[in-house]
Amino acid sequence: MGDENSIQTVTLSTDSALIVAFGNGKSIRFEDCWLRDHCRCSSCYHASTFQRAHHILAIPDVTISSYEFDKKKIDIKWSDDHKSTYTAEFLSQFDFNTWKESRKLKPILWKGASIESKIATIPVNDFLTTKDGTTCVFQSLLDYGVALITGVEATSEATEEVCKALGGVQHTIFGGMWEFTTRADHADTAYTNLPLAVHNDNTYFTEAAGLQILHCLKHAQGTGGETLLVDGFFGAQELKREHPEDFEFLTKFNLEAEYIEEGHHHTYSAPVIKLDSETQELVQIRFNVYDRAAMAFKSSEECRSYYRSLRNLAKYYEDKGNQWQFKLKPGTVMAMDNFRVLHGRTEFSGHRVLCGSYVSRSDWLDKARSLGLIQ
Ligand SMILES: [Fe+2]
Numbered sequence: 001m002g003d004e005n006s007i008q009t010v011t012l013s014t015d016s017a018l019i020v021a022f023g024n025g026k027s028i029r030f031e032d033c034w035l036r037d038h039c040r041c042s043s044c045y046h047a048s049t050f051q052r053a054h055h056i057l058a059i060p061d062v063t064i065s066s067y068e069f070d071k072k073k074i075d076i077k078w079s080d081d082h083k084s085t086y087t088a089e090f091l092s093q094f095d096f097n098t099w100k101e102s103r104k105l106k107p108i109l110w111k112g113a114s115i116e117s118k119i120a121t122i123p124v125n126d127f128l129t130t131k132d133g134t135t136c137v138f139q140s141l142l143d144y145g146v147a148l149i150t151g152v153e154a155t156s157e158a159t160e161e162v163c164k165a166l167g168g169v170q171h172t173i174f175g176g177m178w179e180f181t182t183r184a185d186h187a188d189t190a191y192t193n194l195p196l197a198v199h200n201d202n203t204y205f206t207e208a209a210g211l212q213i214l215h216c217l218k219h220a221q222g223t224g225g226e227t228l229l230v231d232g233f234f235g236a237q238e239l240k241r242e243h244p245e246d247f248e249f250l251t252k253f254n255l256e257a258e259y260i261e262e263g264h265h266h267t268y269s270a271p272v273i274k275l276d277s278e279t280q281e282l283v284q285i286r287f288n289v290y291d292r293a294a295m296a297f298k299s300s301e302e303c304r305s306y307y308r309s310l311r312n313l314a315k316y317y318e319d320k321g322n323q324w325q326f327k328l329k330p331g332t333v334m335a336m337d338n339f340r341v342l343h344g345r346t347e348f349s350g351h352r353v354l355c356g357s358y359v360s361r362s363d364w365l366d367k368a369r370s371l372g373l374i375q
Pocket residue numbers: 190199200201343
């Protein structure tokens with residue numbers, strides 16, 4: 001432990017908190033209820049499962065009777081005779097600003113085809129079998145919201161192996177691993193050969209898929225069908241700069257989206273641009289012009305703001321200069337962050353077969369966290 005996190009002084013305040021000054025000059029205040037709840041002794045905390053052993057209602061109403069400290073730890077004796085020890089290393093993590101900052105994702109915003117040379121393009125064996133390869137792919141997803149995995153056999157089974165390593169196949173009404181072609185097994189526009197404007201998937205789910213995985217298995221006797229990607233976060237940031245009132249509207253207005261097919265009816269209402277309520281950082285883009293539900297508005301102003309702000313955001317996303325357009329070929333699996341990156345495709349002819357799946361956000365972030373890439 002460096003001197004930075006060593007304990008310098010500890011003071012008990014008149015209102016029952018310990019104020020701990022650390023070597024780095026920071027001083028952190030710990031309420032007595034917090035301290036008792038965070039007791040790390042074996043009867044209060046299971047060190048093997050990282051779970052608390054007591055219900056919150058079981059925290060006794062006690063006070064600090066006495067305490068002792070040295071550079072490395074604080075020992076507390078409670079009014080019910082329970083004893084707790086807290087290491088300096090443990091306590092020093094709870095400076096609110098540092099703690100909050102350590103939990104922020106730090107996306108690197110991008111525009112247009114410039115992204116191509118920056119994202120991870122990793123051979124499948126490296127991704128599946130080496131820590132460096134796996135780390136590279138997840139870092140690219142965190143930074144840019146896109147990663148490519150190459151040399152994958154052009155089958156649904158080989159693609160599934162990649163999906164599993166990205167966090168696991170998420171089951172939805174579209175299945176687990178899906179294959180799509182122009183066959184109409186679902187009513188969705190994706191199952192046609194028409195151009196698809198850039199969008200996020202599942203805006204009508206209470207939680208949209210985290211990653212979308214796409215693999216073009218075959219495209220014969222035809223042209224077109226190029227993939228379009230655009231950074232949804234960059235678009236939101238540009239909207240904030242150029243039309244702050246539209247940005248504001250889209251972060252507050254609950255837009256209802258829906259999906260209806262035989263036996264299914266999903267709807268979900270939420271802002272198009274979701275911000276962290278505390279830090280105001282961008283959390284999710286829910287942009288899909290096709291899946292907007294028919295809505296009633298409380299005022300003419302709200303209705304007109306809806307059209308104006310969505311169109312201004314759409315102009316950014318539809319601008320060719322902001323999009324990366326490329327042809328996905330058999331062998332290359334694309335993974336993209338559906339909370340951030342919008343995808344679309346150009347019109348096509350011929351016989352085109354795509355397969356892929358979704359991965360839930362919780363599951364892919366779990367992988368990234370296990371690799372030590374995020375907190
Ligand atoms: Fe889509």
